[in-house]
Amino acid sequence: MNSSNSRVPVSVLVPIRNEAENLPRCLDSMRWADEIFVVDSKSTDGSIEIAQQHGAKVVQFEFNGVWPKKKNWALENLPFKNEWVLILDADEVLPAGAGEEIANAIANAGAIAGYWICRRFFFLGRWLRHAYYPNWNLRLFRHSLGRYEKLTNAETKSGDNEVHEHVVVRGPTARLQCEIDHYAFPSIEVFVEKHNRYSNWEARVAVDELLGASSEGLGNAPVERRRRLKILSRHLPFRPFLRFLYIYIWQKGFLDGRDGYYFARLHAFYEFLSVAKTYELRRKVVQASRSRTN
Numbered sequence: 001m002n003s004s005n006s007r008v009p010v011s012v013l014v015p016i017r018n019e020a021e022n023l024p025r026c027l028d029s030m031r032w033a034d035e036i037f038v039v040d041s042k043s044t045d046g047s048i049e050i051a052q053q054h055g056a057k058v059v060q061f062e063f064n065g066v067w068p069k070k071k072n073w074a075l076e077n078l079p080f081k082n083e084w085v086l087i088l089d090a091d092e093v094l095p096a097g098a099g100e101e102i103a104n105a106i107a108n109a110g111a112i113a114g115y116w117i118c119r120r121f122f123f124l125g126r127w128l129r130h131a132y133y134p135n136w137n138l139r140l141f142r143h144s145l146g147r148y149e150k151l152t153n154a155e156t157k158s159g160d161n162e163v164h165e166h167v168v169v170r171g172p173t174a175r176l177q178c179e180i181d182h183y184a185f186p187s188i189e190v191f192v193e194k195h196n197r198y199s200n201w202e203a204r205v206a207v208d209e210l211l212g213a214s215s216e217g218l219g220n221a222p223v224e225r226r227r228r229l230k231i232l233s234r235h236l237p238f239r240p241f242l243r244f245l246y247i248y249i250w251q252k253g254f255l256d257g258r259d260g261y262y263f264a265r266l267h268a269f270y271e272f273l274s275v276a277k278t279y280e281l282r283r284k285v286v287q288a289s290r291s292r293t294n
Contacts, residue, residue, distance in 0.1 A: 007034040008103040010140070011080040012088060015061075015070045015161050017041040019090035020050055022183065026090050027054040032099030035081055039074045041160055063160035070161045072148045085143045087167070091183045092119070098178040102140060105176060113171025114141030119180040124187075124259050131253035131260045135182075136175070138167040145170045152208045158201035188266070195270040203277035207285060239275055244268035 012033045014026060017040065027050070030036055038051040038058050051058050059078060061070050068076065071087060084106050088094070105115055119135045121128045138146070146169035148162050156163070185191040244264045247253045253260035 006032075008032050008099050008106070009034050009082045010084045010086050010102060010106065011035040011037065011078075011082040011143070012086045013037050013039065013071065013074050013078070014051075014056070014088055014090055015039045015074070016043060016047055016051075016090045017160075018043045018045045018047060020045040020047045022090040023047055023050045024054070025093055025183075026088060027051065027056060029093045029095070029098070030088065032103075033086070037074065037078055037080075039070055039078075041070070061160065065155050067150065067153065069148075069165075072150075072162070075143065075147055080143050083142055083144070084140060085146075086140045088139065088180070089182075093181040093183070095178055095181065098176075101176055101178050105140070105174075111172060112174050113145045114138050114167070114169040114173045116173060116175045117178065117180055118175075119182045121185065121263075122181065122183045123185045123191075123263055126259055127181075128253070128256050128260060128263060130255045131247050131251055131263045133251070137180070138169065138173060139180070140176070141167060141169050141173075142171070151205045154204055154208060156201045156204040158197045158204075163198050163201040188262075191266055195266070196273065199270060199273035199277050202274035203281045206274070206278045207281045240268040240272040243271040 010033055012030050012035065014023075014036065016023060016038055019026075020043075023038075027036065031054075036054070036056040038047075038056040039061050040048060040051075040058055041061050041063065048058050059074070061073060063069070075085070086102070102115075105112075115138070116136045117139045118133075119137060121132050121135070123131075146167050148165045149168050151165060184194075244267070247267055248261060248264035253264045256263070
């Protein structure tokens with residue numbers, strides 16, 4: 001699988017900004033791929049040099065503050081040489097043997113438009129076996145048939161990369177057996193920084209009330225179910241506490257010990273931030289509307 005003649009006919013998309021610490025591990029796990037694009041946002045930590053040393057094609061992304069964000073822009077504009085695209089974040093790694101499974105999946109796809117891949121989360125130096133597991137994401141799909149949903153036209157103050165938007169594909173999907181190792185939260189500091197930005201996005205989308213609007217013409221049952229559940233959850237009382245119970249009790253996060261407890265509590269705080277920021281933003285919108293009418 002290492003020779004150029006046996007590369008898997010897939011184009012990999014890795015969005016980055018200052019990912020020098022994570023990028024070598026990610027790209028090392030993708031040596032079997034026929035093509036790798038690293039889409040950068042003016043990194044200053046040596047990420048570009050690392051990507052080039054691993055044979056990746058580096059492209060710079062200029063964000064206009066609203067739309068499109070990095071992944072959808074790349075899907076629309078990069079000259080992919082392969083029909084199939086695999087999206088991997090810099091803090092994610094595919095295990096040995098994933099290349100063979102993906103090669104077989106592509107070769108025998110038939111009418112399948114995309115494949116879901118499960119992730120496991122690395123938190124405080126260990127793998128969580130219950131909290132946030134399993135976590136399925138549609139990451140491998142036919143380039144012409146899939147795009148990220150668009151949930152708001154407004155500025156979200158969450159960065160230039162997609163947050164919790166889903167890939168929606170036109171066609172049936174299936175699941176792969178390999179799992180993505182997600183080194184998302186090596187420290188509490190990283191968790192808080194990321195989820196402070198993510199909660200900005202959550203609040204903006206909630207206020208706009210545009211959930212699911214981007215999926216028109218790209219019907220995908222699993223994504224539509226997730227969105228309906230998301231809309232329903234916004235009307236539930238005590239959301240932070242319910243988020244804690246979901247992770248710690250329903251997903252059996254308590255079996256992950258103290259790490260599972262901290263993970264659930266931090267997500268409850270994230271839910272609280274989303275609720276509070278939604279309230280704050282709604283007040284601003286109402287006040288601005290009143291000012292215009294007076």
